[in-house]
Amino acid sequence: MKNFHPTGNCPVRDVLSRLGDKWSMLVLITLNANGTMRFSDIHKTIADVSQRMLTVTLRTLESDGLIERKVYAEVPPRVEYCLTERGLSLIPHIQGLVDWALQQMSGIMESRLAHTSSSTT
Numbered sequence: 001m002k003n004f005h006p007t008g009n010c011p012v013r014d015v016l017s018r019l020g021d022k023w024s025m026l027v028l029i030t031l032n033a034n035g036t037m038r039f040s041d042i043h044k045t046i047a048d049v050s051q052r053m054l055t056v057t058l059r060t061l062e063s064d065g066l067i068e069r070k071v072y073a074e075v076p077p078r079v080e081y082c083l084t085e086r087g088l089s090l091i092p093h094i095q096g097l098v099d100w101a102l103q104q105m106s107g108i109m110e111s112r113l114a115h116t117s118s119s120t121t
Contacts, residue, residue: 018064023049023057025094028083031067032091036082066090 019025023046030045031037037045043054058081061067066087072078083091 018060019090021057023053024061025097027054027057027061028066028087028090028094029098031081031083031087032094036080038078038080042081061087 026046026049027042030042034041034045039054039058042058043049043051046054049057058067058069062069062081064086065084067081068084070080070082072080
């Protein structure tokens with residue numbers, strides 16, 4: 001039997017905790033769809049993320065080797081982000097989830113509405 005205990009080294013728990021936050025997958029999908037992007041462009045694309053949270057998310061994805069940050073010695077400094085090979089290898093798996101969500105969303109919304117209606121009566 002496979003265990004998913006919080007102690008020890010559980011790759012599933014570890015990876016899902018990093019990617020399962022509110023913003024990581026959106027950043028990865030955005031970089032995949034648009035290619036190399038500057039911070040401000042990512043922020044415009046995901047309009048409801050705060051600058052601080054986007055910074056934290058980008059640092060986390062960079063520390064996991066999923067994105068690369070390039071700083072150009074210009075005035076003013078220019079910083080660009082892109083997917084790494086590891087990040088690109090994750091995209092088909094995320095895309096499967098995106099496709100599933102798009103296919104199932106109307107049914108999920110109906111189920112939520114039905115559940116809300118039944119739990120209030």
